[in-house]
Amino acid sequence: MKARLRKLLQDLGESFWLLPAVMVLAGTLLAVGLLRLDRSGMVPDALINSAWLYNGGAKGARTLLGAVASSAIGVAGTVFSITVAALSLAAGQMGPRLLRNFTRDRGNQFTLGTFLATFSYALMVLRSVRTRSEGEFVPHLSLSVGIFLAFVSVAMLVFFVGHMSGRINVDTVIELVSDDVRSAIRRLTSTEPQPEAPPAGLWRDAVPVVDHRHGYLQQLQADDLADWAAERGTALRLLVRPGDYVFPGAPIALMTPAVDGAGDAIREATALGPTRVSTEDLEFAVRQLVEVAVRALSPGINDPHTAVAVLDRLGAALCLCAPVFLSSGVLIRNNRVALVVPAVDYDGLADAMFHMIRQYAAGSPAVLMRLLEVLAAVAGCEQDPCRIATLRRHAGLALADAERSIQNPADLADVRRRHAAFETMRLRGPVALAGGAEG
Template identity: 65%
Template sequence: MKARLRKLLIAISETFWLVPAAMTLLGISLAIAFVQIDAAGLLPPWLLNSPLLYSGGGTGARILLGAVASSTIGVAGTVFSITIAALSLAAGQMGPRLLRNFVKDRGNQLTLGVFLATFSYALMVLRTVRTQGDGAFVPHLSLSFGILLAIVSVGTLIYFVGHMAGRINVDTVIGLVSEDVRTAIDRLTLDTRQPAPPPIEIWRDAVPVCDDRSGYLQQFDSAGLAGWAKENDVIIHLLVRPGDYVFPGAPIALVRPQTDGCEDAIRAATALGGQRGSASDLEFPIRQLVEVAVRALSPGINDPHTAISVIDRLGAALCDMVPRHLSTGLTLIDGRLVLVTPAITYDGLVDAMFHMIRQNGVGSTAVLIRVLEVLTAVMSCETDIMRQRTLRRHADLVLAEARQIGSQADRDTLDLRHKAFMVMMERGPVGHLFVKSAGDDKDA
């Protein structure tokens, strides 16, 4: 139940309409409140005669509020059109999965909310204004605040133009997604190494638990499921992790020993959705970055500089991970193992980063060179032997792709970069310096 509630709250918080709707209600509430203050005559005479408040008649007030309402709703439509155009451009150049970054952008939501709130405020005040023939009533405080909202709307429009110009810049998008990657690394990795998973043999007598649902696992209440497992004296091995697709009728978990109610407990602890995306899915923001690079390497766009920028950010993420440890997916309560979940490995993480870029960058020597350079930089600060082997495996794969390049000079350049990587791995930065110097002399 907690997983489904968390999924609902996250879905609501990321919707585009929530902030504009809240600001519209705020505008209506302020209009009612200010009109009540004007009608009650609570304003002191010195404030009514102050140049800070509107001092015109009913006709002028109607014209003013009508102008504010009509102009703000018109600009709101323009803002919405610009947002849709930006979304279309982002979908074509950077991938449709990055649209969620534009939709949940608070700057766009606040801009539309300001215009809709001003429009609603002006309409609510306009309905209370009466001329001399109708029993004159001019809400001076409400009119003055409406003028202030109109000025704020002008400033908001200026902000929105600059904001959107920056947001559709591919480097800005890459930077924002990179921050998501770094945040996910800080949140989903550990300071200390966890115990290794138990041997596979303990699951030999386990009973599979099937699920008739389908969709991506978006939220998982590990604490709730672990608590249920402890109460019922069982061990559960979940076969999917956040971000994985659950196929209908396929096993979703193993349980030992078999216990009634396990299916319901797993169903209550998991929430599925139609699209991938979870705060607990470390690969998701990485795949968003990779998608930008892959699209940049497509023949229709052919922008290797964007791909190189993505590769640099991926290398920075691997350097951030040097002092961190990945979870092994074990949940222990009072020293007893109750729940095992699939854990992402360093191999799988690096595969997700570089496989598709390498495969689509075969025709771009500059991209393959940059992959080797970034792997060399990561190797310079990585001390874990197993992680070094993973980095070397990817460096060897890049060198293997170099055989498909027609230019001998390009193949020689890639071979030299690979040698520099190997020297960094075997002799460290000092030995790498001499290899790099020799390579520079050769290029000269």
């Protein structure tokens, strides 16, 4: 239940309509409150007759509010059209999976909400204006606030043009996705060593737990599920991790010893959805960034500079991982293994970062050289021999691809020098590299 609630809150937080809807409601309630204040007679006559408030008649008030309402809804339509055009451009140039970075953007939502709130406010005030024949009522304070909201809308239009022009810049998109990667690393890593996986023999007589749902695993309450297993003296091993697809009728977990209610407990602790999300899925956050580079390296776009920018962010993410431990997915209760969840290890993370970019950049010396430079920089941050071995493997793959696909001897020599610099960094550190060992 808690997992489904978290999924609901996450979906609401990332929805495009929620903030504009709240602002429309706020605009309506503001109009109702100010109209009551105008009717109460609490607004001093001196203030009404001053230059700060509207002090015209009912006819002018209706004309003014009609102009504000029609202009606000017209510009709101323009803002929506520009947003849709930006979404189309982003989907074509950078990949459809990045659309959520535009739809959840608070600047776009706030701009649209401002115009819609101004429109709803103006309508609510307009309906209260009465001419002399109708029993004259001119809400001076409410009208003045409406004029103020019109100026706010003009300012928001200027903001939106600048904001959207920056948002469709590929460097901005890369930085936004990089923020997702860094946030995922901070959430899903620890400064403390992680428990080791139990021996495979623990699951020799395990009983499979079948799940009839289908969809991507978006939320997992691992602590709650581990507590449930510990209370019943059993151990669970999930066969899927956040981001994996759950197939209907397929085993979702192993359990030893068998106890009743495991299927219900897993359903209570998990929430599925039609798409992958980066909240609990570090590898998916990385793949979103990689997709930008892969599309940039496609023959139709052929933009190696974007791929280089992505490699820089991926290297920075691995440097953030250097002092921390990736989760092992093992949860201990009462000194016993209660739950094991498949987890992304350093090898898998590096593979997700570099394999596809290297494969698509096989004929691009600039990208392969930058890949080797990034690996050298990360090797300078790392102290773990196993992680450095992973980096060395990727450096070797990049060199092998270059030797196979680059025909120009000068370009190939440049790639080899970058690989030699990586080896120098790996074996002797940055001091030796700065001393000219690269050459």
